[in-house]
Amino acid sequence: MDSANAATTATTPSPPATAPARPAVAGLEGVVVAETALGDVRGEEGFYHYRGYRAQELARDRGLEEVWHLFFHGRLPSAREHAAFAGAVAGARTMPARTGALLATIADAGEPLEVLRSAVSLLGAELGWRPTLDAGHDELAEEATRLCALVPVLVATSWRLRRGLEPVPARGELSTAANYLWMLTGADPEPAVARGLEQYLVLMVDHGLNASTFAARVIASTGADLAAAVCGAIGALSGPLHGGAPSRVLSMLDEIGSPERAEAWIRAALQRGERLMGFGHRAYKTDDPRSVFLREVALGLGGPRAALAAAVEESALAVLAEVKPGRRLRTNVELYAAVVMEACGLAPELFTPTFALARTIGWSAHVLEQAAHNRLIRPASRYVGPAPPVPLPAR
Ligand code: ACO
Numbered sequence: 001m002d003s004a005n006a007a008t009t010a011t012t013p014s015p016p017a018t019a020p021a022r023p024a025v026a027g028l029e030g031v032v033v034a035e036t037a038l039g040d041v042r043g044e045e046g047f048y049h050y051r052g053y054r055a056q057e058l059a060r061d062r063g064l065e066e067v068w069h070l071f072f073h074g075r076l077p078s079a080r081e082h083a084a085f086a087g088a089v090a091g092a093r094t095m096p097a098r099t100g101a102l103l104a105t106i107a108d109a110g111e112p113l114e115v116l117r118s119a120v121s122l123l124g125a126e127l128g129w130r131p132t133l134d135a136g137h138d139e140l141a142e143e144a145t146r147l148c149a150l151v152p153v154l155v156a157t158s159w160r161l162r163r164g165l166e167p168v169p170a171r172g173e174l175s176t177a178a179n180y181l182w183m184l185t186g187a188d189p190e191p192a193v194a195r196g197l198e199q200y201l202v203l204m205v206d207h208g209l210n211a212s213t214f215a216a217r218v219i220a221s222t223g224a225d226l227a228a229a230v231c232g233a234i235g236a237l238s239g240p241l242h243g244g245a246p247s248r249v250l251s252m253l254d255e256i257g258s259p260e261r262a263e264a265w266i267r268a269a270l271q272r273g274e275r276l277m278g279f280g281h282r283a284y285k286t287d288d289p290r291s292v293f294l295r296e297v298a299l300g301l302g303g304p305r306a307a308l309a310a311a312v313e314e315s316a317l318a319v320l321a322e323v324k325p326g327r328r329l330r331t332n333v334e335l336y337a338a339v340v341m342e343a344c345g346l347a348p349e350l351f352t353p354t355f356a357l358a359r360t361i362g363w364s365a366h367v368l369e370q371a372a373h374n375r376l377i378r379p380a381s382r383y384v385g386p387a388p389p390v391p392l393p394a395r
Contacts, residue, residue: 120147134223156168
């Protein structure tokens, strides 16, 4: 030991012995870190709700803007409030100039979800969104409405630009779902297709404290602005264990090809230690109600893909029960989400951005709630390295 290190060791007192930290809860499973009036998931019951309303009932009977109003304003709108809210949403679809110019330069620089993440970042800066620590509720609510109205516009515009097509201007008289399809394709969507997509979007608005919503709340808890929280949430959503699964579902269905090949393909994949995309869920140990609903929508929209997915589901559930006994692995939302989105004419690269455009409403509502009752989210970790203080090695 040289003289400098000897002096450091001699003058630095050892930290006092502390009680050993509690063991970490892997994946924070079952840890309650927030109170929310927005909704809940009861995994054992196969049930989730939005402010008390069964989400599937909302998907069956209501439009996305009504559910959006429920999240932002705490109640379903009256007919007059609905019309006013839909008008406000349509009026908020105008693309800010610099964000629009950025899209033209980055649309083909990455996957659509990566482009969206970058665009949301600039959007917040261009519109001068203030830290949630400084902005009041009304200011944040206005930002959130603008953001949720613009995310579909950002996705559709960048999609056309990356394919060398002229962007299509938004149409104020269309719902969010129909306008999104219109802006992607430049054609009037079939009403059944627009409604199928809208039902998917309603189902995806919120789902308890999933990874991306937690990410949004953590960022908001630092007092950072809405765009920062939503950029972080989009990053969390991109992972294949969360929102990145549906395009992989389609690749799986492509590889399987026909119902007769399903069982052998599934057994081989599990033998290689792979996970089946569209199966398993942290919360649901019984049927995921979203998958039950979307199976109906997919079969209603028709086509060979829906029939193949149903055959793959049957095989996968049987093989998973045999190969992974006791894990209670069921179909999650992503199997039929992929089938529904494809039937609505969306390319696989648009699946996760389309999920994101619905979930931005939920993320934003959580940011508003976090900001209204904020305490910095700052958990602890349990140190498991060499016992400190470790003497510095001699140079
Ligand atoms: N295929 C095969 N085995 C699986 C699957 C799957 N899809 N999901 C879980 N398992 C197995 C695991 O291998 C593990 O087995 P083991 O005990 O032999 O090691 C056991 O089930 C428990 O797995 P965990 O990873 O602890 O479960 P967790 O709750 O963390 O995982 C998750 C949930 C990430 C969704 C998982 O089920 C998965 O990877 N699914 C595939 C990806 C997917 O579909 N993602 C979309 C989720 S829905 C959404 O986010 C909107």
